[in-house]
Amino acid sequence: xxxxxxxxxxxxxxxxxxxxxxxxxxxxxxxxxxxxxxxxxxxxxxxxxxxxxxxxxxxxxxxxxxxxxxxxxxxxxxxxxxxxxxxxxxxxxxxxxxxxxxxxxxxxxxxxxxxxxxxxxxx
Numbered sequence: 773x774x775x776x777x778x779x780x781x782x783x784x785x786x787x788x789x790x791x792x793x794x795x796x797x798x799x800x801x802x803x804x805x806x807x808x809x810x811x812x813x814x815x816x817x818x819x820x821x822x823x824x825x826x827x828x829x830x831x832x833x834x835x836x837x838x839x840x841x842x843x844x845x846x847x848x849x850x851x852x853x854x855x856x857x858x859x860x861x862x863x864x865x866x867x868x869x870x871x872x873x874x875x876x877x878x879x880x881x882x883x884x885x886x887x888x889x890x891x892x893x894x895x
Contacts, residue, residue: 784817789824796829803833805840812844823857830862845879 784802787793791807802817808826813819818835821827825840832847839855846852848866856874863879871877 789822821858823855836866 784804785799786804787797787807787809789806792810793808794810796811796813797803797809798814800816802819803813803815804820804822805813805825805827806822808828810828812829813827813831813833815831815833817833818837819831819833820837821840821842823839827840827842828844830844830847831842834848835850835852836846836848837853837855838846838858838860840857841859843861845862846860846864846866848864850866851868851870852864852866853870854860854872854875854877856872858872859876861878863882864877865882865884867883867885869881869883
C-alpha cells in the first residue's frame with residue numbers, strides 16, 4: 773500500500789495511531805505518521821502526516837504531504853503539499869508548494885528552485 777517503485781524509497785515506515793514518540797526520528801526512506809511525534813523528523817524520502825496526527829518538531833525531507841497538525845519548521849528539497857485538513861504552524865522552505873482549500877498555514881514561506889538553490893547549512 774505505501775511502498776513505491778521509485779528507487780529513492782529504500783524503505784517505508786509507518787507510525788500507527790496509538791504510537792507516541794518523544795524524541796527525534798531519522799529514517800532512510802519514507803515515513804507515514806498516524807500518531808504523535810514530539811521531536812524532529814529527518815527523512816531521505818517522503819514524510820506524510822495523516823489526518824489527526826500531531827508533530828511538534830521540525831521536519832526535513834525530500835518531499836512532504838501534510839494532512840495533520842505540525843508545529844515546527846518544514847525544510848523540503850522538492851515538493852510540499854498541505855492537505856485540506858492540515859494545520860502548519862512554522863516556517864516552510866521548499867521548491868514546490870501546493871496548498872489545498874481548507875489548509876491552515878501560519879508562518880513564512882521561502883520557495884527556491886531545487887536545482888539553483890544554494891546548499892543550506894542543514895544539508
